[in-house]
Amino acid sequence: MSKPDELLVDVAALVESGHSNQMSLTVVACGAVITGRLAPEAVWRQRVSEVLAGSDRLSDFSAVFTAAKHEEGPPTHLHFHVARILQGTVGIPETGGMYRVAIEDVSAWTIGDFSYSDH
Numbered sequence: 001m002s003k004p005d006e007l008l009v010d011v012a013a014l015v016e017s018g019h020s021n022q023m024s025l026t027v028v029a030c031g032a033v034i035t036g037r038l039a040p041e042a043v044w045r046q047r048v049s050e051v052l053a054g055s056d057r058l059s060d061f062s063a064v065f066t067a068a069k070h071e072e073g074p075p076t077h078l079h080f081h082v083a084r085i086l087q088g089t090v091g092i093p094e095t096g097g098m099y100r101v102a103i104e105d106v107s108a109w110t111i112g113d114f115s116y117s118d119h
Contacts, residue, residue, distance in 0.1 A: 004103040012075035014039050024113030029105045035114040036083025044079035
């Protein structure tokens with residue numbers, strides 16, 4: 001098991017403490033390039049729960065994401081929203097998705113998002 005990048009853990013901790021969803025990040029995890037904005041875990045869980053609750057077939061899973069979970073210590077995962085997995089020049093899904101990535105699986109990263117612009 002590899003040791004997570006301390007600087008990336010610090011970035012994730014700032015997102016968690018500030019409850020901000022404005023930090024854009026691109027990571028390489030297990031060979032996949034994922035680009036999007038980070039969200040605090042609680043915000044990410046709430047949004048996933050809302051999406052599931054609105055589904056006739058998946059609404060039963062909604063409660064799993066609203067269960068209060070707070071682990072002590074530094075963050076272990078990045079929570080992306082409006083994110084895409086980059087495949088060549090295409091971002092999947094086209095509209096952006098919700099991804100949870102283990103920090104220890106990140107082999108490279110950079111500040112910035114290839115799929116979003118504030119302009």
